[in-house]
Amino acid sequence: NAGVMQNPRHLVRRRGQEARLRCSPMKGHSHVYWYRQLPEEGLKFMVYLQKENIIDESGMPKERFSAEFPKEGPSILRIQQVVRGDSAAYFCASSPGPGREQYFGPGTRLTVT
Amino acid sequence: TQLLEQSPQFLSIQEGENLTVYCNSSSVFSSLQWYRQEPGEGPVLLVTVVTGGEVKKLKRLTFQFGDARKDSSLHITAAQPGDTGLYLCAGYNAGNNRKLIWGLGTSLAVNP
Numbered sequence: 001n002a003g004v005m006q007n008p009r010h011l012v013r014r015r016g017q018e019a020r021l022r023c024s025p026m027k028g029h030s031h032v033y034w035y036r037q038l039p040e041e042g043l044k045f046m047v048y049l050q051k052e053n054i055i056d057e058s059g060m061p062k063e064r065f066s067a068e069f070p071k072e073g074p075s076i077l078r079i080q081q082v083v084r085g086d087s088a089a090y091f092c093a094s095s096p097g098p099g100r101e102q103y104f105g106p107g108t109r110l111t112v113t
Numbered sequence: 114t115q116l117l118e119q120s121p122q123f124l125s126i127q128e129g130e131n132l133t134v135y136c137n138s139s140s141v142f143s144s145l146q147w148y149r150q151e152p153g154e155g156p157v158l159l160v161t162v163v164t165g166g167e168v169k170k171l172k173r174l175t176f177q178f179g180d181a182r183k184d185s186s187l188h189i190t191a192a193q194p195g196d197t198g199l200y201l202c203a204g205y206n207a208g209n210n211r212k213l214i215w216g217l218g219t220s221l222a223v224n225p
Contacts, residue, residue: 043201
């Protein structure tokens with residue numbers, strides 16, 4: 001039973017480019033969460049999605065960031081026109097339902113040069 | 114606003130010692146989860162507690178949920194170097210199951 005998968009594990013982008021981070025939830029899970037983690041800081045909630053719907057995006061910056069979870073395929077976190085401050089580890093988690101335990105992927109480490 | 118406070122923030126002990134880390138809040142949680150995270154990896158779920166006063170054991174780890182569901186503790190017996198990592202607690206506030214509230218973690222180092 002495969003766990004949560006994220007790719008790529010490492011991503012390097014120049015300032016102004018776009019970054020696309022992918023997350024495939026655990027089998028049977030239809031709820032996906034994205035988090036950002038900076039060194040020496042805690043996990044910061046960004047967005048919560050269910051298939052084809054954004055349930056809560058209160059933690060996501062209003063500009064340049066977007067997320068989707070289509071009916072088919074992985075969830076995508078998209079960052080347009082990246083800046084150095086976007087450099088961080090981005091984690092995806094999935095759960096079988098709201099209010100249930102969340103299982104995390106290994107993360108994508110984004111470096112903006 | 115940090116709704117879950119973890120203590121201590123850092124802990125360095127010798128192999129074989131016992132330790133307890135705490136996760137406290139003034140809010141009531143419908144459930145609380147403990148995770149361990151190692152450098153360069155995602156958090157790994159250790160346990161979920163949902164009932165006030167609940168105690169769960171996972172080998173040498175004992176987790177307790179407070180009677181009022183506002184706090185939790187993790188006790189490790191005879192710590193081993195493999196227990197080294199960042200221990201995070203997270204919970205769903207009662208009445209809001211949309212997102213987990215996270216503590217900042219306890220960074221544990223167990224020295225051989």
